[in-house]
Amino acid sequence: MSIQTSATTLANGVKMPWLGLGVYQAEKGDEVKNAVLTALQTGYRSIDTASFYDNEESVGEAIQESGVPRNELFITTKLWNNEHGFDEALEAFERSRKKLGVDVVDLYLIHWPVPGMFKETWGALEKLYKDGKVRAIGVSNFTDQHLEELLKTAEITPMVNQVEFHPRLFQKALLEYCQNHDIQLEGWRPLGKGDLLEHDAVKEIADKHGKTPAQVLVRWALQHNVVSIPKSVTAERIRSNAEVFDFELDTKDMDTINGMNENARYGMHPDEFDYASTTK
Numbered sequence: 001m002s003i004q005t006s007a008t009t010l011a012n013g014v015k016m017p018w019l020g021l022g023v024y025q026a027e028k029g030d031e032v033k034n035a036v037l038t039a040l041q042t043g044y045r046s047i048d049t050a051s052f053y054d055n056e057e058s059v060g061e062a063i064q065e066s067g068v069p070r071n072e073l074f075i076t077t078k079l080w081n082n083e084h085g086f087d088e089a090l091e092a093f094e095r096s097r098k099k100l101g102v103d104v105v106d107l108y109l110i111h112w113p114v115p116g117m118f119k120e121t122w123g124a125l126e127k128l129y130k131d132g133k134v135r136a137i138g139v140s141n142f143t144d145q146h147l148e149e150l151l152k153t154a155e156i157t158p159m160v161n162q163v164e165f166h167p168r169l170f171q172k173a174l175l176e177y178c179q180n181h182d183i184q185l186e187g188w189r190p191l192g193k194g195d196l197l198e199h200d201a202v203k204e205i206a207d208k209h210g211k212t213p214a215q216v217l218v219r220w221a222l223q224h225n226v227v228s229i230p231k232s233v234t235a236e237r238i239r240s241n242a243e244v245f246d247f248e249l250d251t252k253d254m255d256t257i258n259g260m261n262e263n264a265r266y267g268m269h270p271d272e273f274d275y276a277s278t279t280k
């Protein structure tokens with residue numbers, strides 16, 4: 001298996017790469033363009049952006065310049081908190097689609113479960129899906145309670161839930177919930193923004209396998225059947241973060257890393273997010 005061929009099959013049959021490049025806080029312009037070009041040359045086929053990241057246009061330019069056939073790529077973008085509502089979501093999608101310079105987006109996600117809004121917004125994503133404008137639709141930062149609430153009225157079950165997921169926040173119950181509902185879990189901040197690379201247990205396991213701590217962290221997510229999207233704008237890191245298909249963590253390694261869980265987040269808990277200031 002290689003980065004180019006390794007994919008999970010979503011509930012609707014669409015193939016989604018197990019590994020993608022995250023581009024949060026990759027500056028629009030040369031920084032994000034070079035990162036995406038390096039990733040695509042390395043064999044990455046999945047890029048995770050969002051309207052909030054303010055770099056969709058540059059991501060679009062990079063995918064055009066790369067020469068990689070469109071049907072080999074898997075482009076994810078997300079609707080920000082001030083883009084909720086049925087009509088607003090349709091308009092937001094169109095803005096993102098144009099910036100990316102694509103006819104169809106592979107995966108469109110609701111970025112955060114804005115209270116009182118996400119069910120109506122989901123209706124718009126269902127329409128985009130039925131109209132063939134997106135190949136898959138999903139959510140991000142949804143807890144099992146948010147999903148329960150959404151599923152009461154949803155016609156289509158989200159195909160993906162992208163949440164914070166790494167050894168300090170091993171969301172086992174949410175992972176099981178998603179697996180039981182045929183929702184692919186995708187983990188953001190797999191490296192703890194770099195913090196987890198310094199963890200002794202991770203370093204020891206990396207040494208044992210002759211791999212880097214980053215590779216061990218990505219591999220841990222993949223072995224839990226969680227899609228991983230490490231971010232880097234550094235060419236050498238982009239390349240090495242993808243070398244995760246030539247080794248396997250054994251049961252002891254997995255148990256050790258699972259044991260690092262502290263239910264601790266680097267980001268916000270979805271129920272404590274400052275929605276008021278981000279929905280304006």
Ligand SMILES: NC(=O)c1ccc[n+]([C@@H]2O[C@H](COP(=O)([O-])OP(=O)(O)OC[C@H]3O[C@@H](n4cnc5c(N)ncnc54)[C@H](OP(=O)(O)O)[C@@H]3O)[C@@H](O)[C@H]2O)c1
Nearest residue numbers: 022023024188189190191192193194214230231232233234
């Ligand atoms: N849905 C959401 O709400 C949400 C929230 C956060 C993130 N995300 C997505 O998830 C992606 C990943 O999360 P993240 O960007 O927050 O954090 P991350 O991937 O855990 O960590 C990225 C940081 O680690 C550094 N790094 C990467 N590879 C490294 C390596 N091999 N050795 C040393 N340092 C390394 C990067 O530095 P350099 O770039 O300088 O190399 C960057 O500072 C995001 O880019 C975004 O696409 C989604």
